[in-house]
Amino acid sequence: MSRSIVLGLNAVIVAVTDEQPRVLAVDSEEGVALPYGPLDPNRHRTLELGLRSWVREQTGLELGYVEQLYTFGDRDRVSGHDERLLSVVYLALGRERSVPLADATWRPIYDFLPWEDWRNGKPGSIDRQLAPGLREWMERVGRTADRRQRCAVSFGLRGAPWDGERVLERFELLYEAGLVLESSPNAGGKSSGRSMALDHRRMVATALGRLRGKIRYRPVIFELLPAQFTLLQLQRVAEALAGARLHKQNFRRLVQRGGLVEGTGALETETGGRPAELFRFRQEVLRERPAPGVGLPGLAS
Amino acid sequence: MSRSIVLGLNAVIVAVTDEQPRVLAVDSEEGVALPYGPLDPNRHRTLELGLRSWVREQTGLELGYVEQLYTFGDRDRVSGHDERLLSVVYLALGRERSVPLADATWRPIYDFLPWEDWRNGKPGSIDRQLAPGLREWMERVGRTADRRQRCAVSFGLRGAPWDGERVLERFELLYEAGLVLESSPNAGGKSSGRSMALDHRRMVATALGRLRGKIRYRPVIFELLPAQFTLLQLQRVAEALAGARLHKQNFRRLVQRGGLVEGTGALETETGGRPAELFRFRQEVLRERPAPGVGLPGLAS
DNA sequence: GTCTCCTATGCTCCTAGTGAGTATAAGTGG
DNA sequence: CCACTTATACTCACTAGGAGCATAGGAGAC
Numbered sequence: 001m002s003r004s005i006v007l008g009l010n011a012v013i014v015a016v017t018d019e020q021p022r023v024l025a026v027d028s029e030e031g032v033a034l035p036y037g038p039l040d041p042n043r044h045r046t047l048e049l050g051l052r053s054w055v056r057e058q059t060g061l062e063l064g065y066v067e068q069l070y071t072f073g074d075r076d077r078v079s080g081h082d083e084r085l086l087s088v089v090y091l092a093l094g095r096e097r098s099v100p101l102a103d104a105t106w107r108p109i110y111d112f113l114p115w116e117d118w119r120n121g122k123p124g125s126i127d128r129q130l131a132p133g134l135r136e137w138m139e140r141v142g143r144t145a146d147r148r149q150r151c152a153v154s155f156g157l158r159g160a161p162w163d164g165e166r167v168l169e170r171f172e173l174l175y176e177a178g179l180v181l182e183s184s185p186n187a188g189g190k191s192s193g194r195s196m197a198l199d200h201r202r203m204v205a206t207a208l209g210r211l212r213g214k215i216r217y218r219p220v221i222f223e224l225l226p227a228q229f230t231l232l233q234l235q236r237v238a239e240a241l242a243g244a245r246l247h248k249q250n251f252r253r254l255v256q257r258g259g260l261v262e263g264t265g266a267l268e269t270e271t272g273g274r275p276a277e278l279f280r281f282r283q284e285v286l287r288e289r290p291a292p293g294v295g296l297p298g299l300a301s
Numbered sequence: 302m303s304r305s306i307v308l309g310l311n312a313v314i315v316a317v318t319d320e321q322p323r324v325l326a327v328d329s330e331e332g333v334a335l336p337y338g339p340l341d342p343n344r345h346r347t348l349e350l351g352l353r354s355w356v357r358e359q360t361g362l363e364l365g366y367v368e369q370l371y372t373f374g375d376r377d378r379v380s381g382h383d384e385r386l387l388s389v390v391y392l393a394l395g396r397e398r399s400v401p402l403a404d405a406t407w408r409p410i411y412d413f414l415p416w417e418d419w420r421n422g423k424p425g426s427i428d429r430q431l432a433p434g435l436r437e438w439m440e441r442v443g444r445t446a447d448r449r450q451r452c453a454v455s456f457g458l459r460g461a462p463w464d465g466e467r468v469l470e471r472f473e474l475l476y477e478a479g480l481v482l483e484s485s486p487n488a489g490g491k492s493s494g495r496s497m498a499l500d501h502r503r504m505v506a507t508a509l510g511r512l513r514g515k516i517r518y519r520p521v522i523f524e525l526l527p528a529q530f531t532l533l534q535l536q537r538v539a540e541a542l543a544g545a546r547l548h549k550q551n552f553r554r555l556v557q558r559g560g561l562v563e564g565t566g567a568l569e570t571e572t573g574g575r576p577a578e579l580f581r582f583r584q585e586v587l588r589e590r591p592a593p594g595v596g597l598p599g600l601a602s
Numbered sequence: 603g604t605c606t607c608c609t610a611t612g613c614t615c616c617t618a619g620t621g622a623g624t625a626t627a628a629g630t631g632g
Numbered sequence: 633c634c635a636c637t638t639a640t641a642c643t644c645a646c647t648a649g650g651a652g653c654a655t656a657g658g659a660g661a662c
Contacts, residue, residue, distance in 0.1 A: 003342040005306050007374075007387060039374070041304040041385035047374040071372040071389050073308075073340070073348040084342035086308060086387075088372050153587050163591035232609075250650065252611075257648095273609025274657040286454050290464035533638075551621065553640075558619095574638025575628040 007039040008087040009051040010200070012069065012207035013061065015096035015106060016224050016237045022096060022106040023204055026058055030197035032107065034204075035059055039088075051090050059104035065093040065223040070206050077199045091207045093223035109208060110243070111194045112201050116167060116208065117243045129192070130179060131157060137177035164242055167209035171202060211241055217291035219260060222281040230268050230276035231255065238294050255294055259285045308340040309388040310352040311501070313370065313508035314362070316397035316407060317525050317538045323397060323407040324505055327359055331498035333408065335505075336360055340389075352391050360405035366394040366524040371507050378500045392508045394524035410509060411544070412495045413502050417468060417509065418544045430493070431480060432458060438478035465543055468510035472503060512542055518592035520561060523582040531569050531577035532556065539595050556595055560586045 012034060013024040025032045037054030044050030052063050073086040096106055110117040115126050134151050141147075148158075154169045156162035174180045180192045182201060195201060215221045215238065224237055235251050255261050261279040269275045285292045313335060314325040326333045338355030345351030353364050374387040397407055411418040416427050435452050442448075449459075455470045457463035475481045481493050483502060496502060516522045516539065525538055536552050556562050562580040570576045586593045 005308050005340070005342055007306050007308070039306070039385075041306055041376075045376045047372070047387075068371060070369060071348070073389070075342075075346045084340075086348075088374070149584075149587065158588070160588040161591050165592075230610090247650070247652095248609095249611080249613090249652080254649085269658075272659075273607080274611080276610055283450075286450065287459070287461040290462050291466075531639090548621070548623095550623085550640080550642095555620090570629075573630065574636080575630095575640085577639060 003082065003084050006083045006085050008036055008085055009039055009047060009054055010034045010036050010087050010089045010203060011051055011055050011063070011066075011092050012089060012203055013055070013059075013063070013092040013094060014109070014207065014211065014224070015094050016240045017096040017106070019236050019240050021109045021208070021240045023109050023112075023207075024059060024061065024099065024104055025107050025196070026104045028197050031195060032200070033197035034089075034200045035104070036087075047088055048090065051088075055092075058101065059099050060101045061094070061099055061104075063092045063094065065220065067091050069203070069210060072199060072203070087203075089203045089206065091210060093211075093220060095224065095226060109204060112196060112204055113167065113171065113208065114193045115170070116164075118162070118164075119239060119243060119245055125192075126155065130174065131155065133179045134173070134177055137179070164244060165209055165213045167205045167212065168202070171205035175202070208241075212243075214293075215241060216293040219281060219285065219292050219294075221294055225281075228264060228266070228278040228280050231261070231279060232276060234261070234279070234294075251294075258292065259288060260292060260294065304383065304385050307382075307384045307386050309337055309386055310340055310348060310355055311335045311337050311388050311390045311504060312352055312356050312364070312367075312393050313390060313504055314356070314360075314364070314393040314395060315410070315508065315512065315525070316395050317541045318397040318407070320537050320541050322410045322509070322541045324410050324413075324508075325360060325362065325400065325405055326408050326497070327405045329498050332496060333501070334498035335390075335501045336405070337388075348389055349391065352389075356393070359402065360400050361402045362395070362400055362405075364393045364395065366521065368392050370504070370511060373500060373504070388504075390504045390507065392511060394512075394521060396525065396527060410505060413497060413505055414468065414472065414509065415494045416471070417465075419463070419465075420540060420544060420546055426493075427456065431475065432456065434480045435474070435478055438480070465545060466510055466514045468506045468513065469503070470510075472506035476503070509542075513544075515594075516542060517594040520582060520586065520593050520595075522595055526582075529565060529567070529579040529581050532562070532580060533577060535562070535580070535595075552595075559593065560589060561593055561595065 015022055015024070024035065026035055027033070035055045035058045037050070037058070039047065039050050044053065047068070048066055051066070055061055055063055067090065069089045069091045071086060071088045073084075075084065078085050099105070115123050115130060117123060134155070138147055138151070150169070150173060152158045152160045153163075154166050154173050171180065174192070175182075180195070180201070182195050182199060193201075196204070211220070221234070221237060221241070225234060231252050234255065235246055235248065238251070239246055259282055262282045264278045264280055266278045267275040268278050316323050316325070325336065327336055328334070336356045336359045338351070338359070340348065340351050345354065348369070349367055352367070356362055356364055368391065370390045370392045372387060372389045374385075376385065379386055400406070416424050416431060418424060435456070439448055439452070451470070451474060453459045453461045454464075455467050455474050472481065475493070476483075481496070481502070483496050483500060494502075497505070512521070522535070522538060522542070526535060532553050535556065536547055536549065539552070540547055560583055563583045565579045565581055567579045568576040569579050
């Protein structure tokens with residue numbers, strides 16, 4: 001049984017609207033799925049171009065910022081295939097807009113990973129379901145020091161701090177423990193989140209973790225915002241991605257003194273309070289600071 | 302011409318000895334090459350296991366710490382192949398030791414990327430050859446604002462700071478400008494560095510950039526050290542990777558007060574001066590701090 | 603108008619961390 | 633005992649970050 005290799009291209013396309021980070025997904029037989037297409041060795045000169053063309057075809061969207069995320073290739077990650085399926089996954093950022101093709105829709109990321117959103121305090125499901133579930137799992141498979149350490153570090157148990165960037169570690173731990181079930185459309189209550197096709201939820205987890213890390217040292221957050229924005233809009237997007245509330249005054253101080261933005265003089269009056277100045281991203285910061293990012297005051301660094 | 306896909310696995314295996322970061326390489330027809338082997342869909346359950354088995358076969362080395370780096374898949378990156386070659390590249394860390402197989406040797410990374418080593422001041426080749434070369438290239442292809450920005454940011458020209466982590470950006474810029482020539486064993490003088498087979502030098506550049514970033518927020522540097530070490534040894538390894546000198550007293554303060562190491566009480570007397578205490582990595586730091594890394598005092602952060 | 607309730611924005615205070623350097627300790631080889 | 637090496641403790645100034653107070657300028661209720 002000499003199997004051939006098929007190379008798939010997947011995109012985790014992220015946008016933030018109404019203070020919710022969202023991912024563009026299509027409907028498939030296996031459930032909610034990321035835009036996908038196989039690499040065509042003849043047509044696609046590069047992997048990224050192949051990805052862009054598949055996304056265009058399936059969602060009508062022309063991608064802007066794109067970066068490679070990870071390549072998944074375990075044999076058992078998808079069942080029932082005759083070929084060996086490898087998937088190269090990309091992260092794309094953009095502003096949400098209506099998508100021409102009807103079956104492509106923007107879904108809130110935290111529907112799939114509800115334990116990652118701490119903006120309204122610690123999600124109750126962590127103490128109610130996930131932590132007990134992990135404990136049960138450890139009883140079942142053996143309470144090794146290594147497993148205890150992983151649980152503590154990933155979920156901030158036993159005095160460890162919560163680290164927003166460990167999204168993937170948390171997902172993989174829950175997966176191992178059988179607390180998130182994939183490939184079964186209606187599996188899991190609200191606690192363990194909505195599932196996706198195949199291992200697409202793992203891809204979303206990878207993307208969120210990477211994005212949370214990256215906004216701190218590269219100005220990628222501006223890919224998610226219009227050309228002009230108020231500082232509160234910027235903060236809301238940062239909070240949506242970080243999944244945590246930030247200290248307002250200090251956030252402003254950081255982005256302004258850090259030279260990331262510059263005022264335009266124009267005012268936004270639809271704020272519901274005092275009008276806010278509109279700002280724009282300051283390109284020159286790239287030449288001035290080695291690692292310009294937004295900084296997340298109020299988070300454990 | 303419907304081409305099939307071949308999936309290659311490459312390893313950038315890094316160790317530090319004699320204050321030099323080194324990469325394990327084998328000799329091939331095209332020149333110095335990274336350990337390589339195609340994925341066997343039947344034998345290799347995961348990509349990482351496939352990689353480990355190829356490295357074992359080609360170098361006799363059993364890998365420890367391994368992480369996925371990047372997947373290269375451009376059509377034109379290798380010429381003369383009938384199939385489309387994709388390469389999934391992994392970064393591996395270890396302590397250097399004699400390698401059973403004779404044609405696998407440890408080569409200094411800075412032989413391939415000499416402009417990355419600033420430990421003895423700014424490498425002269427930057428001002429002598431690379432910067433002028435980039436200028437010429439821009440004259441030739443057009444001096445767009447975007448190109449000027451890339452040059453300035455990557456190489457710290459026109460007042461921009463040098464950012465040690467932008468290894469890949471620098472390499473790609475030099476490659477575009479024709480200042481590093483691959484696939485020609487004797488190309489380039491000392492200035493542009495020794496070349497490697499195919500696009501393997503790009504892989505090494507990717508690995509070095511990732512590693513420089515990672516030691517700051519994950520304690521991976523200890524993978525490169527013996528179980529016990531003096532603080533100066535630790536510092537020398539950090540310097541070797543960062544390609545820069547660090548402030549000694551502040552470096553010690555950072556790793557000690559950061560809880561990354563703990564003294565063993567034992568002394569190392571072969572220092573040539575006052576004996577130094579031997580330290581070991583402190584596992585518990587993982588539970589205490591969200592992003593424990595060594596910190597590089599003296600570098601622009 | 604004026605009161606209340608928004609959000610925006612400026613400023614202060616305190617603490618922890620970082621950059622840079624001085625001083626002292628404890629070995630080695632002559 | 634000397635010069636020289638490396639180790640380690642400590643100081644000082646400065647900056648960045650956490651937390652909160654105070655004021656500014658709009659909208660809507662009355």
